[in-house]
Amino acid sequence: EEQLVESGGGLIKPGGSLRLSCAASGFNFRAAWMSWVRQAPGKGLEWIGRIVSNSYGGTADYAASVRGRFTISRDDLGNTLYLHMNSLKTEDTAVYYCSTWDSGLWGQGTLVTVSS
Amino acid sequence: DIQVTQSPSTLSASVGDSVTITCRASQSISIWLAWYQQKPGKVPKLLIYRASFLQGEVPSRFSGSGSDTEFTLTITNLQPDDSATYYCQQYSGQGGQATFGQGTKLEIK
Numbered sequence: 001e002e003q004l005v006e007s008g009g010g011l012i013k014p015g016g017s018l019r020l021s022c023a024a025s026g027f028n029f030r031a032a033w034m035s036w037v038r039q040a041p042g043k044g045l046e047w048i049g050r051i052v053s054n055s056y057g058g059t060a061d062y063a064a065s066v067r068g069r070f071t072i073s074r075d076d077l078g079n080t081l082y083l084h085m086n087s088l089k090t091e092d093t094a095v096y097y098c099s100t101w102d103s104g105l106w107g108q109g110t111l112v113t114v115s116s
Numbered sequence: 117d118i119q120v121t122q123s124p125s126t127l128s129a130s131v132g133d134s135v136t137i138t139c140r141a142s143q144s145i146s147i148w149l150a151w152y153q154q155k156p157g158k159v160p161k162l163l164i165y166r167a168s169f170l171q172g173e174v175p176s177r178f179s180g181s182g183s184d185t186e187f188t189l190t191i192t193n194l195q196p197d198d199s200a201t202y203y204c205q206q207y208s209g210q211g212g213q214a215t216f217g218q219g220t221k222l223e224i225k
Contacts (some may be wrong), residue, residue: 010170037216044201044203044216044217044218044219045152045154045160045203045205045216045219047205047213047214047216048217050209050212050214054151059212060212061211061212061213063213094170095157097160099205101209101214102150102165103151103162103165104161104162104165104171106157106159106160107159109159
């Protein structure tokens with residue numbers, strides 16, 4: 001069964017850092033292009049970034065709202081996607097989902113709360 | 117960056133009705149558009165990809181059409197379970213970007 005499982009969310013103070021993980025199973029993660037999407041409480045979906053497969057260079061792109069603060073990386077040996085978040089702001093409070101770029105597989109999400 | 121404008125923001129219809137939701141992209145995205153359904157507290161569910169391809173076990177009451185900058189999601193024979201928020205997403209990858217529409221909240225009367 002194809003599955004994505006996020007972890008690493010929690011309560012963090014403004015200005016802090018956090019790393020989210022997304023464990024993939026049941027599909028060819030090495031070949032997959034992966035995204036992170038977030039949803040603030042009561043708000044819509046916001047795409048925040050993508051990483052292509054290493055066979056396409058393994059590069060990442062970001063939405064303007066997180067560019068320069070967030071970094072996406074991947075470990076193909078461990079079938080894990082990461083989201084490194086720095087300089088967190090209260091407006092980064094959201095449920096964070098990992099997903100495949102175009103096949104509709106999503107994790108269950110992990111909540112990040114940025115608050116003093 | 118490509119902007120995506122989704123309308124209407126809310127919609128109310130009765131069981132058995134048909135509804136259409138529109139998504140407009142600020143520049144051509146060919147057919148790189150998806151539609152998602154999200155119910156409160158749940159993970160978004162992919163309904164349509166590449167503008168018109170039905171995902172997996174999604175009922176044929178859902179259909180998508182369009183290309184370039186204008187797209188529609190049509191739901192026929194509305195059922196109570198269709199009550200949800202629907203999002204379009206462009207994933208053309210231009211500039212490495214993707215964008216979601218603002219969402220349409222569908223209420224079944």
